Amino acid sequence: MARRVIRTTWRALSGAAVTGTPQPPDLSSRRFLALPDGIRVDLVQFGDCVLAFVCFAGGVAYMEGPAAASGPVDARLLVLVSLSCSLPLALRTRWPLAAWRFAVVAVLAGAWIVGDFLHPPYTPGAITVAVLVTYSAAVRCGGEVTTGVWLISIGAAVLVDTRTALPAAVALTVAVLFGHNVRARRLATGKLANEQRRAEDALAEQAVLGERARIARELHDVVAHHISVIAIQAEAVPLQAEGDPGRLAGGLAEIRALSLRTLAEMRQVLGLLREHGDAGTSAPQPGLHLLEELVATATHAGFDVTVAVSGVEPGSASEILGDVPATVGLTAYRILQESVSNAMRHGAGTAIAVGLTHSGDGLHLRVRNRLGGSRSHRPEFSGTSCAHGLIGMRERAAMLGGTFHAEREGDEFVVTAMLPIEPDARR
Structure with missing residues (x-):
């Protein structure tokens, strides 16, 4: 001792x-x-x-x-x-x-x-x-x-x-004890800050993984639909051809084109799957054909939603949006749905402007709404749910190889996204 x-x-x-x-x-x-x-x-x-x-x-x-x-x-x-x-x-x-x-x-x-x-x-x-x-x-x-x-x-x-040794010793002892206490408090504060950062990182990672699993479940029905169509066509084409080589070749060409689209979508889906699968249920998925329903829902809630659709060739909105692959349509609808929801919850005023442009390189989305003067009206600072919503939209766009931005421009909050469309993936 x-x-x-x-x-x-x-x-x-x-x-x-x-x-x-x-x-x-x-x-x-x-x-x-x-x-x-x-x-x-x-x-x-x-x-x-x-x-x-x-x-x-x-x-x-x-x-x-x-x-x-x-x-x-x-x-x-x-x-x-x-x-x-x-x-x-x-x-x-x-x-x-x-x-x-x-x-x-x-x-x-x-x-x-x-x-x-x-x-x-x-x-x-x-x-x-x-x-x-x-x-x-x-x-x-x-x-x-x-x-x-x-x-x-x-x-x-x-x-x-x-x-004078006694008063000097007392003063020095007080200085040492006070300094040691300050050091201990700073170390504890630093450890607490590190734990908080790790917890925030874990929550963000969990949000990303959860969103990816949800996206995979949503895309399941799209891929399953294509595979079902391929199976039906593979069985029906020989019967429809009735020995006609031209009709048989045409039917096989349709099967091949649909197979290529399905393979492209499956490659995108497989990139989202985690090591531990998710056995969640699947349901029929929405797309841009439900855009009018989304606008109607916001309108019934008292918001003035304007939609502007444009493309490289003249045509109606349904024609332009109809020439979009199912995966792109699903992703575009979810981004628009989350953006409109954020504008309804956190924006100032009732005006929401939605723009869609179908150009040669892909589908461009843009949603604008007015903001108030305080940070509480800004979606990126409006709580965990909205932050996870932005993470989800960014992950959806990244899954398709696209881009996503959400930022303040003056007194407006603007969400923009570009979703590429592969030439062989067009309907």
Whole structure:
């Protein structure tokens, strides 16, 4: 037991005096003053430098009277002693343990130099600096090194002046305890922040995986429909051909085209499947043919929804939207549905503008609604459900190799998406 105590004490003393290293400073709570040319001034370090200068000037003035009364003393010696005892304060932010070591040596050397005419043999500024650098060392060093700092500080206080050793020891002990408490609180806060970040990351990942599983279930019926049609056609084409090679070749060509579309959609679906499958039920899936129903629902709720549809060739909206693969139609409908729902829940006003453009490279979607002035009206800041909705829309677009953006433009919130359409996937 005694050997363990001796070893622990020796490690604490050697760590404080020689081998110990402090942790990097926590800059998250620092305040900086921005100056021209991109210069940033650390206000804490600036305050330390100002206080160090005050302690230096005050120390010289404090020692001049007793020095003159005791006999001729070189003024440069007083300046050197006061500077040595004040300088550690300017170094404690960047090198707290080195600043504390410097302060201990400076106070011991200064007491030996001025002890003949100054009682106690240090200035008020010197003890102030010693307490502050001791606090900084306790904040930035581990418990073992902090114990060594405390023991050496108490020993130095006794060596400097036994008459003032008790109040000096009390002040140094308070500084060590306070610094250690601040360090423990910062560590606990950091661990809590890390746990919170991990929990948020886990929730986001869970939301993404859940959305991918839901998308896979929704696309199940689309792929199953194509496979069923292929099976029916494969059985019916030979009967319909009745030995006619032309009709047989045409029927087989239709089966081949539908098979290619199905394979393309299955490749997209397989990319969403997780290692642990989801045995959820499936139901007939919506598409752009339900856009009018979506608009009617919003209109009945008191919103003014305008829909503008355009394409590369003249035609009605039904013709333009009808020339869209089932997977693209499903994804487009879900993005429009979520965007309109967000606008109804979080937007300001009743106007919602929906735009669809069927161009050569794909289907372009755009939904706009007016926002209020506060952050609470912005969908990206309106709770977990809306954040997951944005994640789901982004995942849907990415699944098809498209793009998705949701951002504020002036006083409006705009959702845009581009869903590519492969040439061999057109109906």
